Amino acid sequence: MLHVDNLTASIEGKQILRGLDLDVGAGEVHAIMGPNGSGKSTFAHALAGREGYEIDGTVTLDGADLLAMEPEERAAAGVFMGFQYPVEIPGVNNMYFLRTALNSVRRARGETEIGARDFLAVAKEAMDLVEMKQDFLDRAVNAGFSGGEKKRNEILQMAVMQPRLAILDETDSGLDIDALRIIAGGVNALRGPERSMIVITHYQRLLDYIKPDFVHVLVDGRIVESGDHTLAMHLEDHGYAGFVNTDLNDAPERPLAGTPS
Amino acid sequence: MSETVTSETSESRRQIEELTERGYQYGWHSDLDTDVAPPGLNEDVVRLISAKKNEPEWLLEWRLSAYEAWTKMEEPDWAKLQIAPIDYQAISYWAAPKKKPVLDSLDDVDPEIREMFDKLGIPLHEQKLLSNVAVDAIVDSVSVTTTFKETLAEAGVIFCSFSEAVHDYPDLVREHLGSVVPVRDNYFAALNSAVFSDGSFCYIPKGVRCPMELSTYFRINSQNTGQFERTLIVAEDDSHVSYLEGCTAPQRDENQLHAAVVELVAKDRAEIKYSTVQNWYPGDENGVGGIYNFVTKRGRAHTDAKISWTQVETGSAITWKYPSVILQGDRSVGEFYSVALSSQRQQADTGTKMIHIGSDTTSTIISKGISAAHGQNTYRGLVKVMRSAENARNYTQCDSLLLGKKCGAHTIPYIEAKNPSAQIEHEASTSTVGEDQLYYCRQRGMSEEDAMSMIVNGFCREVFNELPMEFAVEAQRLLSVSLEGSVG
Numbered sequence: 001m002l003h004v005d006n007l008t009a010s011i012e013g014k015q016i017l018r019g020l021d022l023d024v025g026a027g028e029v030h031a032i033m034g035p036n037g038s039g040k041s042t043f044a045h046a047l048a049g050r051e052g053y054e055i056d057g058t059v060t061l062d063g064a065d066l067l068a069m070e071p072e073e074r075a076a077a078g079v080f081m082g083f084q085y086p087v088e089i090p091g092v093n094n095m096y097f098l099r100t101a102l103n104s105v106r107r108a109r110g111e112t113e114i115g116a117r118d119f120l121a122v123a124k125e126a127m128d129l130v131e132m133k134q135d136f137l138d139r140a141v142n143a144g145f146s147g148g149e150k151k152r153n154e155i156l157q158m159a160v161m162q163p164r165l166a167i168l169d170e171t172d173s174g175l176d177i178d179a180l181r182i183i184a185g186g187v188n189a190l191r192g193p194e195r196s197m198i199v200i201t202h203y204q205r206l207l208d209y210i211k212p213d214f215v216h217v218l219v220d221g222r223i224v225e226s227g228d229h230t231l232a233m234h235l236e237d238h239g240y241a242g243f244v245n246t247d248l249n250d251a252p253e254r255p256l257a258g259t260p261s
Numbered sequence: 262m263s264e265t266v267t268s269e270t271s272e273s274r275r276q277i278e279e280l281t282e283r284g285y286q287y288g289w290h291s292d293l294d295t296d297v298a299p300p301g302l303n304e305d306v307v308r309l310i311s312a313k314k315n316e317p318e319w320l321l322e323w324r325l326s327a328y329e330a331w332t333k334m335e336e337p338d339w340a341k342l343q344i345a346p347i348d349y350q351a352i353s354y355w356a357a358p359k360k361k362p363v364l365d366s367l368d369d370v371d372p373e374i375r376e377m378f379d380k381l382g383i384p385l386h387e388q389k390l391l392s393n394v395a396v397d398a399i400v401d402s403v404s405v406t407t408t409f410k411e412t413l414a415e416a417g418v419i420f421c422s423f424s425e426a427v428h429d430y431p432d433l434v435r436e437h438l439g440s441v442v443p444v445r446d447n448y449f450a451a452l453n454s455a456v457f458s459d460g461s462f463c464y465i466p467k468g469v470r471c472p473m474e475l476s477t478y479f480r481i482n483s484q485n486t487g488q489f490e491r492t493l494i495v496a497e498d499d500s501h502v503s504y505l506e507g508c509t510a511p512q513r514d515e516n517q518l519h520a521a522v523v524e525l526v527a528k529d530r531a532e533i534k535y536s537t538v539q540n541w542y543p544g545d546e547n548g549v550g551g552i553y554n555f556v557t558k559r560g561r562a563h564t565d566a567k568i569s570w571t572q573v574e575t576g577s578a579i580t581w582k583y584p585s586v587i588l589q590g591d592r593s594v595g596e597f598y599s600v601a602l603s604s605q606r607q608q609a610d611t612g613t614k615m616i617h618i619g620s621d622t623t624s625t626i627i628s629k630g631i632s633a634a635h636g637q638n639t640y641r642g643l644v645k646v647m648r649s650a651e652n653a654r655n656y657t658q659c660d661s662l663l664l665g666k667k668c669g670a671h672t673i674p675y676i677e678a679k680n681p682s683a684q685i686e687h688e689a690s691t692s693t694v695g696e697d698q699l700y701y702c703r704q705r706g707m708s709e710e711d712a713m714s715m716i717v718n719g720f721c722r723e724v725f726n727e728l729p730m731e732f733a734v735e736a737q738r739l740l741s742v743s744l745e746g747s748v749g
Contacts, residue, residue, distance in 0.1 A: 091719030
């Protein structure tokens with residue numbers, strides 16, 4: 001489904017991704033772990049289409065060239081990114097924002113727009129998923145939200161958008177254990193055979209709740225190790241030290257990176 | 262009252278006869294049948310205007326005193342505006358109202374204008390009225406107007422052109438004209454007082470709640486807004502009125518200089534809500550040809566009265582405008598809600614003055630300035646608490662939003678408190694529409710322009726909430742249309 005081949009990214013002349021390869025099959029959940037500064041967030045933004053990076057390599061989603069698309073076109077193609085730092089938009093009603101977002105992608109896909117009444121039902125279901133109260137929708141997008149509320153709002157949006165590929169960037173950062181449980185519950189409920197997920201995290205903690213099919217270790221802009229969820233436990237015990245010091249020339253040229261779709 | 266009218270009218274007739282002779286006396290041809298006066302401003306022109314309008318002598322004297330004051334005044338230069346010199350002698354100060362050509366159908370309207378109507382979501386029948394298309398019986402403008410007039414008359418509300426009011430309600434006009442904005446108030450107010458052409462007069466009797474938003478009515482009748490417009494609204498004790506001037510539809514005018522005056526009088530416990538949507542031609546991308554809009558708007562609030570100004574200013578090359586409230590009576594309330602957009606080469610220097618005289622008076626100022634392209638936007642406001650005003654309170658919030666790197670936002674608040682019990686709060690912020698916000702919206706599937714429009718409208722939410730419902734929706738669209746092409 002998602003095929004990433006030799007992806008490089010640099011910003012203001014600084015090379016961050018140095019030839020990243022990854023294949024994510026339909027319905028799979030891949031965790032990407034790595035130390036700070038290894039390029040995890042850059043990888044997420046490169047997939048979502050943030051401007052300002054110089055990108056090279058190949059990224060296809062269901063065969064379509066993702067790198068040639070604008071961010072909104074990628075969204076219409078089914079890419080959703082849960083932000084590490086969700087952005088505040090003062091004065092814009094959360095419900096209105098969500099409905100505009102959903103209808104934008106529906107329009108782009110040639111589907112009919114969803115009316116206010118039908119949307120309310122969709123939103124209600126999504127809110128139950130992340131244990132949010134009704135007034136949540138009446139507030140301005142992320143404005144004055146607590147850290148946990150912002151992250152729950154991201155999952156709420158994901159539930160409404162029903163993406164083909166969800167990229168969750170450090171969704172667990174800054175959450176207490178209750179919020180983490182709620183968010184993981186939401187994410188797990190959204191797993192399905194047609195939906196793939198890339199879960200980016202620094203800590204293994206999140207993976208106790210969202211059990212990935214594959215775990216990859218990203219160091220210095222490349223995936224240096226891949227495995228199943230036991231790899232995450234290994235990292236928990238031993239840290240990234242063993243990987244950071246790896247002489248990259250000795251690393252396998254094409255690390256095992258999931259199963260080709 | 263009818264007797265007064267008759268005598269005033271015959272008085273004016275005599276005036277005209279005298280005037281006609283005077284015109285010849287000065288060797289200046291003032292043919293009363295002329296449609297356009299030659300360019301230039303002098304006493305004779307003022308007399309001509311007054312004669313053309315059949316005005317009573319007191320009004321002519323009033324105009325002349327304004328003219329005399331104006332000749333001794335200087336154009337203000339304190340605003341943060343770069344204006345090419347205005348040649349006041351090159352302007353013609355009288356022109357008979359011209360009739361627009363009547364069109365058979367909307368198909369005959371300039372497609373560009375039609376497209377704009379559609380973008381703004383202006384209802385079809387109003388599109389027709391605005392572009393002077395002959396309309397069918399159901400939405401015939403005359404019958405609509407008549408229905409409104411009947412409803413208003415039943416409530417005792419007077420709503421008519423200023424000229425009509427001068428003849429039909431001379432005592433009311435004479436009592437209040439210039440009572441809030443004196444002829445010598447400022448250069449542009451003096452000019453307006455000398456040469457004003459027409460405008461609106463509105464009178465709400467004691468205890469009457471005006472049965473309709475005067476917006477709908479006004480919109481249909483607003484096509485002939487003049488170059489020097491004069492508006493007077495008087496709300497008697499315990500009355501209430503909501504008034505909207507302007508229109509979201511783009512307005513062109515061959516007159517570059519506009520200097521309007523609006524006076525509001527809210528007597529004890531009365532409430533006046535005055536909303537403005539201004540979308541005059543802003544000029545081309547170099548600012549050439551845009552309207553210069555110099556407006557003096559002020560209200561006087563008596564005991565327990567409330568005056569609320571809401572404005573959405575998106576047009577004009579130059580906007581110089583400070584809708585103000587004199588909080589004269591105890592416990593009176595003044596409000597100012599403003600969205601001012603400066604794009605292309607537009608310059609806006611706008612804000613408000615809240616003058617606290619009575620005790621326990623309260624004022625609120627919410628100003629949202631948006632600058633895009635080469636636009637320059639200045640908030641200039643004065644909060645003045647006089648010695649007499651015990652426990653006066655003011656809250657001011659000035660937010661500026663910058664779209665792009667070549668525009669500018671400036672905030673110039675003046676605070677003068679002469680009574681130590683005053684509580685004055687001022688908050689100000691300047692922000693840019695962040696790349697982050699745009700990216701976030703686009704990641705959720707919205708186009709860059711939709712995202713921009715959503716963010717900017719969110720920024721203006723508190724002000725739009727103050728507008729009458731149907732205009733709030735249009736104002737949002739207006740903002741989006743005005744920002745088209747300024748992204749990036």
